[in-house]
Amino acid sequence: MAAIDYDVELRRAGAYATGGWRRVLYLAQRHVLGAAGLVIMTVFVFTAIFADFIARYDPLSIDSARALARPSLAHWMGTDSFGRDVFSRIIHGARISLAVGIGSTALGGTIGVIVGLTSGYLSGWVDLVFQRVSDVLQALPLLVLALVMTAALGPSLPNVIIAIAIPLIPTVARVIRANTLALRELPFIEAAKSIGMSEVRIALRHVLPNTLAPLIVLATAQLGSTILTEASLSFLGLGIPEPYPSWGRMLSESAAEYVRTAPWLVIFPGIAISLAVFGANLFGDALRDILDPRQRG
Amino acid sequence: MFAYLVRRLFLMLVTLFGISIVIFLLLRIVPGNIVDILFAAAGYVDPADKANLEKELGIDQPLIVQYWHWISGFLRGDFGYSYVSEKPALQEILPRIPITARLAGLALLFSVSIGIPLGVISAVKQGTRLDYALRVVSLSGLSLPSFWLGLLILTASVAMFGQMPIFNPNPQTWLEAFATYAVPAAAVGFRSAALTMRITRSSMLEVLRQDYIRTARAKGASDAAVNYQHALKNAILPVITVIGIEAAFLIGGLIVTETVFNIPGVARFLVEAIRWRDYPIVQNLVMLIAVVVVSANFIVDMLYAVFDPRIRYTD
Amino acid sequence: GEPKQGGVLRMYHRDSPANASILEGATYSVNVPFMGVFNNLVIYDQHIAQNSPDTLRPELAESWSWGNDNKKLTFKLRQGVKWHDGKPFTSADVKCTFDLLMGKSQQKLRQNPRKAWYNEVNEITTSGDFEVSFDLKRPQPSLLAMLASGYTPIYPCHVSPADMRTHPVGTGPFKFVEFKANESIKLTRNPDYWKKGLPYLDGIEYTIITNRSTAILAFVAGKFDMTFPTHITIPLLKDIKSQAPNATCVVEPTNVSTNIIVNSTSAPFDNIDIRRAMAMALDRKAFVDILFEGQADIGGTMLPLPQGVWGMPKDKLETIPGYGRDVNANREEAKKLMQKAGYGPDKHLAVKVSTRNLAEYRDPAVILIDQLKSIYIDGELDVVETANWFPKVARKDYMLGLNLTGNSVDDPDQSFYENYSCGSERNYTNYCNKEIEKLFDVQSQETDTSKRKPLVWDIDKKLQEDVARPIIFHARAGTCWQPYVKGITIMSNSSYNGFRYEDAWLDK
Amino acid sequence: MTDKSNLVLEVKNLKTVFFTNSGLFKAVDDLSFTVKRGETLAIVGESGCGKSVTALSLMRLVPDPPGRIVGGSISLEGTDLLALDEAEMRAVRGNRISMIFQEPMTSLNPVMRIGDQIVEAVRLHRNIPAQEARNIAVEMLRLVRIPEPARRAKEYPHQLSGGMRQRAMIAMALACRPALLIADEPTTALDVTIQAQILALILDLQKELGTGLVLITHDLGVVAQTAQRVIVMYAGRKVEEASVEALFAAPKHPYTRGLMASIPAVPAAGVPAQARLNEIPGTVPSLVRLPKGCAFAPRCKLAIKRCEAEYPPLVDWGGGHLAACWRAAEVAEVA
Amino acid sequence: MSEVLLEVTNLKKHYPVRAGVLRRQVGTVHSVDGVSFSVHAGETLGLVGESGCGKSTVARSVLRLVEPTSGQIRLDGEDITHLSKAALRPHRRSMQIVFQDPFASLNPRMTAGDIVGEPLAVHGLASGKALDARVATLFEQVGLRADQMRNFPHQFSGGQRQRICIARALALEPRLIVCDEPVSALDVSIQAQVINLLIDLQRQHGFSYLFIAHDLAVVAHISHRVAVMYLGRIVEIAAKDELFRNPRHPYTQALLASVPVANPLAKKLAPLVDGDVPSPVNPPPGCAFHTRCRYAMERCKTERPALLDAGDGHQVACLLNEGTGRSQLAPTT
């Protein structure tokens, strides 16, 4: 039998990582990819929040004199055909992309939670109606729905967020509903009932907090896909309009004209999108492993 | 079983009815109709001409009448005429369906034949470098905007071969046929393969924890037998569900891919029709897509019963 | 070398036209593929880039003459011409066509965007099978220009307008084969074309590719002999040249002006000072530099010289407020006007700039907003979907609009009456100035081009000074084809008239 | 002491640990025992004391990570299982050594027919045609007294009741007539009436096949009714071993004693209403932070200083009655 | 005897089995099929039976956590079967429940103190400091330290968790506590602690228990009277001593005989009954036990025996006992 170094094995198992920071560090080590995702996300959130301080130029200010400058010390990522600093635009674009990602996820998530909770908790005809509505929403391809929605609402930041959020609702609601149904059977919910608690209070105090883990996991996974949906909408001409520097539009528009002549216009937004989505997915995966190993998705 | 089928069929009809209402109303909520679009290019709208045209197309009638007109036609197989081309809508839609169907089928095949084995490998080798590598690759698949991936493929093939796979309605050689369908299918399939792989992986990991896997080991079964005969058979269930849901997503992905690769399939056609507010095309096409999606889900449910004997559709 | 018979010209098409009927169409997406199916009475010489009264050539008409104090235009028609379906072409077909355009026939066009062109025409009369006359209310020498436009093909009497939308029948060098929406348009050689030996091409095939990158890549990869005419932006042109160095590319003005429509019916632009200030704040050169790398033209309503026939001479142009070379000086003045109107560094004017959701519209709008910042105007972009754009404009539901105005023929009548006359449908801003309208009529009746030009310049200048519809620039665009494609001329002052392709050929 | 040739299993100083994020779990610590042909050895102890891990160690199925067998030897019919490579071990598993698991609901593959699962067990170790294996499977089902075995063989686990499922598990485990059968709480999930049926069945078959049986349970009643010899485990260690009669007659370890006392016996007539049970105070210690000395000391009424400092050795008190307690001699008197 | 606290009369709970297009009901699970019993003040009634025979359903119905299909539940003489949720609220204080799985019964996201204090807060009985003090007292009563109030459920051992559940049930000072297999998930040595705790609490406070278990031995130790259920019905009720000394129903006998005796000298592992428990969806006609009963007669297949008093409050539902007042079965021990 090979000699076993208990210390090494225990360290690997995380036995020494107890409490606070050590635990976080340990989890980061265990989930290297997830930690990388978290770092990426943090960087993006940070840049989004402090965009005004990080960006060195006004992302909207146009200067024909410096149009299409290659990346240089002055313009780290070059400038676009309007002479706008690409780096500043990407930094500010983080705001837009995160606004779309977080906004639509939060909106779709919130409504989804309410709907899922209600329908799971009340069951009966409310549930039946909800089930059919979500059947309907799910049978329509997401992009088609988003397309029609943006066409209906007109292209603007809030409208794009709404258009992307709506197809999200049934997905979230289904997960929450399934969870609620499972939770409803648990003795601690019955115990709450038996002490005479009102249904609403049970739903909010006992059921909701316990659906949080799957919700967070779902939300991080959706975050990435909403950013991509916005990019696809932009590609089809229905994304977030100028002047907001949305990554999706930056990429899809320059992809057509500047792939070869000014590749930096294509590379950097492309990297930004992929990296953000990648980060969100990595982090989401790790979260799923940590929070809820049985959640599938 | 029979009762179940009837019930499912009934629910499918309810869903389709819901979809017909949703798409019908959505289209009317969207501002502007075909007349506005036609006149837009002219730079002005002549109210009299507009009224005439609306009357001719019947879009001045009350919504109920319009809906009834459409849906009764749809049920009779009379899809009306495209507002734009003025040809029978069916004649516009039908020839495009096989193209998209081929593309979607290939993409699905790609997704399943790559995604499932890689997912199994990644789960079995959980925590190894191989697992990490596969996960990173699959995640990058999920992180690339699909139009971007498509353009990259096109650009690369022009740069490297001076050639590009553009749609060819009558491929002469095997290679042409391959380029026509396989490359775009791979571009869409990559994403859904990544998704399939992830689901397979997590489903496998879950199944590998189960007691009956331990039982199989206790019988002396080899790793391969345990992984593929015992685990995969159980793990495949959620994968099937996701593939069913994928059907709807695939259509969305195809919109972009058909645009990038310039494939005259129904997905891109739908987008164009929405742009033109070509109600007969959009409504009927969406209904057809919905029928496909709903049937796909139905088939998935049936497959469930095949793969999982515990499920008997009696209720 | 010598023109050769044979070969199919493969081109991509930028989008799917609504239908095949040129008379109902209002975009060159229809003209380009279908012009080859038809003939006009007269046509601009297809190999002279600049359309002008001097380049008018007879086509279905063998000759024409003015009579009755220039109020009657008579055409002698060509004999022995056959429609693609074998029926003979006669003067009845011409009458039918124009009756249809003037809304006088039983049959109606679904849309008739150019009805106004024939406002001065009383009646069409035929005299025998091969003579036809236009009776005018007043002399209008420009009528010929309109008749020579690609937009004015002669339709057969015996085919209904509805059928012309799906299966056009003409007398032209190419016969219609099929049009699959969003997919392709196919034309084939008309073997019985009345010009013996023409066309050289066996046919033309258009593949519809809406995605510009894909289309360009396909051209570079040799899938196409030619790009869609004037579809290549200046940045893309560089790209194509780098990848397909052999390709022949030309850049020509498209005679589409990018302009600002101002809602002068409500605040704040009911104030002429603010309108003027806005016009003066424009740095037109910056627009041209950014969007066209310098390759576009600055001018008034009419397409600038030298490609334009009616453009103002440079010195005259620069006397218009806002066209002066010193942008900063202009802006200083503009600021003063703004201050006069009550705005300043502490009190900015918030303005919505509406435009369509297309890059050609959005990009200049973005620059416009940036430039307006310099005179205390905070612009906000309001992007509108195509379907909503004209209804919105018609409702006057905008403050500033960024608009593109395409001119199908380089002719003052077309431009002035359409865009600036009181009550014209395309006069979005409802600019109405009776004085100027009189001047329109004066220039319109002037038969001597050299006398007419100064009249046109004065009108143009006045229109700019009135801030009727400030013109920012006139765009240019590129067209490329493979070296073996011959006999293609891209018109330099219109993008609607040069696609007959009867003597285009392939040197392969 | 014992006749070596008659030994099916000999476990010496088995040590299995888990490396977990809360520390090192010494799930099985220095465990030794033997099983003779045809003998039933019961292992009792509270939840979490290492019974299942012992069983899994014997099968070499301890999940790794986090578990690992870190010491000792397991010799089955003379071969040291711990020295075998994985392929050799597979040949032994299900063949010479088999196991019945606690949860008949989850331990059968839900998507495979019962018959096929038994067939698989047979064909993994015996090179026989499928049809023959199928016959054997039906035969095994008949042996475990499943009515209509041929029909049941074609059914899926969910179509069987709990008792039948457990019987099918037994059929599967015995299909290759193993030398050693491990039954890990085979009846815990079942009702008493069914439990009696299953236990009776296992014992019958064991007698018939001459298999050595390791029966794991926490129910002393079951032990008394089935086993010849008993091992009592506490916190990963064997604290007492004896013949079943000796153990029930005079337990030598205070824990065994407490356990016996705290188990509510079915009252023969005359038990007063609301008889308080004898309880062992305190809780079972965590396997991570075991005290230095005797793990039971904190709960033990007899504990002395020495108990906290030194782990008592297993001492033979005669007749193979082993106990690990400094005060084993006094246990009987004190209680 | 003392006053009757809980009286359940002919309680039925049927769950529908649905199928078909309109989810029409195609069958019924007869989870509880006509159960009557009473619990006196200060008394423990044990309820035993095989898994799935409907014990938990009885417990839930009594607390109105599921709506009974028919029958009557009287608490303190008042019929609570049809009270509205609001009208029921005050009665909730009189009856509480403790579940089998102590871990699942505790919200993993709340501290132990919050869990125990919640009933008080919900009924507005205490708040702030008073609430804390009350919770601390409750903790002491069930043998937990007050400083453990801030811990989360996962930080407790199984026995301790069950104590938290008991403390929560005690908080409202109920008169009846329904214990649905409260010790089945616990270790043997811990099980004794919990049972002793329950006994002690009853002695101090005079609660009544409806004590459910599948383990006869456990029930024997805590109960005054015992009811035996089989497939949704009570087949026998008697005072504990009487029941164990003189089981009259063949099922009770089988049950008793199947319990392995912790005495190696008294081996008796021959199973008394064969076969499996029938499904409650299609319970056998007549006496539900006849499929497994070795005394079964032709009549048993068609006639359903009523629960009849055989004297001394010993009630049995078996045709063999009919009219005689005495068991005709030979005692098995």
Ligand SMILES: Nc1ncnc2c1ncn2[C@@H]1O[C@H](COP(=O)(O)OP(=O)(O)OP(=O)(O)O)[C@@H](O)[C@H]1O
């Ligand atoms: N996979 C594992 N990971 C970590 N620890 C484990 C694992 N399996 C078992 N253990 C630990 O090993 C110890 C012994 O567990 P084991 O399953 O052998 O107990 P047991 O005696 O069978 O209990 P029960 O009566 O509940 O089945 C337990 O304390 C448990 O925490």
Ligand SMILES: Nc1ncnc2c1ncn2[C@@H]1O[C@H](COP(=O)(O)OP(=O)(O)OP(=O)(O)O)[C@@H](O)[C@H]1O
């Ligand atoms: N919500 C429900 N819907 C349908 N059937 C139910 C429901 N709850 C319980 N049942 C059925 O009612 C019967 C009795 O269930 P119950 O939980 O009362 O049994 P039990 O005696 O408590 O069993 P155990 O000892 O396993 O806890 C079972 O057959 C069960 O399947």
Ligand SMILES: [Mg+2]
């Ligand atoms: Mg165990």
Ligand SMILES: [Mg+2]
């Ligand atoms: Mg129960």
Ligand code: NI
């Ligand atoms: Ni009484």
